[in-house]
Amino acid sequence: MSAGQRLVVVNSTWGPRSLFGDADDVLPRLLESLTRELPVDAYRRCAVLHPNIWHGHGPGQVRAWLRRAEQAGLTVVPPLGPWRQVLAAADAVIGDHGSVTYYAAAIGTPVLLGAFPEADLDPASPVAELGRTAPRLRPYEPLLPQLDELLAHHHPDRHAQLTALASSSPGSSAALLRRAFYGLMGLAEPSAPAYLPRLLDPTYGDLPSDIPPAPPLLAPLQVLTHLRDHRPAAPPEIAVTRHADGLGAHPAPPRGPEPTATPASPPAAAPTTSQAPPHTASPTTSHPGAHTAVHEDVPDVTRLALADLVLHDSRPEPAAWTREAMRRHRHCAMAACVTAPDTCLVRLPDGRLVTLTAAPGPDGHRDLCDPAVYASALYAWYERGKPVEELLDGLVVVTGGTSHRLQVTITPPR
Structure with missing residues (x-):
């Protein structure tokens, strides 16, 4: 979570x-x-x-x-x-x-x-x-x-x-059931306390103690973004809302801002093609945009032709993969690989690599989300013609009602 x-x-x-x-x-x-x-x-x-x-x-x-x-x-x-x-x-x-x-x-x-x-x-x-x-x-x-x-x-x-x-006797089922069963058999109960052993889950091979990890998002993602006006002495802030298109349906019409995090004006509807609509300045403090992000392992490979942003995760050589992905999918604007739970590597159209990493807060804790969100925020910034160098002092990504501050590093093409 x-x-x-x-x-x-x-x-x-x-x-x-x-x-x-x-x-x-x-x-x-x-x-x-x-x-x-x-x-x-x-x-x-x-x-x-x-x-x-x-x-x-x-x-x-x-x-x-x-x-x-x-x-x-x-x-x-x-x-x-x-x-x-x-x-x-x-x-x-x-x-x-x-x-x-x-x-x-x-x-x-x-x-x-x-x-x-x-x-x-x-x-x-x-x-x-x-x-x-x-x-x-x-x-x-x-x-x-x-x-x-x-x-x-x-x-x-x-x-x-x-x-x-x-339950009339919380926590007592093992003792009550054992007493009843031994009574039906006419036998004396063992002296050891009755208890119910935990079942081992063969899927995990151990005692299941946590919520299972989220499955990889292989469905195409329709992404709505808001770029807030840059405040002096504050890092740029971009709100990202992603809808999975896994059942062949388009995202529901946006209902307006998410609590406490997203900008005040409602986002634009996601386009049905890979081309985002022209963006004009909003009379409020946000500038909406939209794009399509597709994992390279998407079950329906024809959806890759609609991708503005091609995604992958856990590749052994992420920089090489992004280069090859840009070559394979020449219509896409960026390729991004999630390299760690808090890091995403993105290749820009000019070949430069941008590393986006969750920055620790004042308490040293990192509020993590899917790092592929970072790539969508970078796409929203870049498609508006804004210099990536302006993000070197940091970027704030807002998603799921939470703000995530990122560290940004740029390296030359390789």
């Missing part, structure tokens, strides 16, 4: 009337909305699916259904993965009548019900009570306003009665 990011979790139990199996095809529309409407740097998206979904359909089929969403940034938690940690970190959960969605409500997390078959539940059950009190997803309406509404009107004690119903 990057500073300022919100975590939205999609959760489904198993069965034909679950969110994953709903006959109204809620899930495909939901996945498209998560991709199209939520900026990738402001929102982290995870999917937690019941193990029976994986075992019933097979991991290969489940991955195939979710592949495009994964390429657009969805993290799919494996069946034995750290779903508890994901749930604890979630800012919102979109779920159904399964136990994980219920647990989310019980710990005070905002819950939006995407599917809820009341007829399948005992009306007196705690889960049925969740269905009577939690708001419902409106699948044919934009998702982002619904999330904003959910978070704005939520109170941690909204489902306090569900917390009380979750």
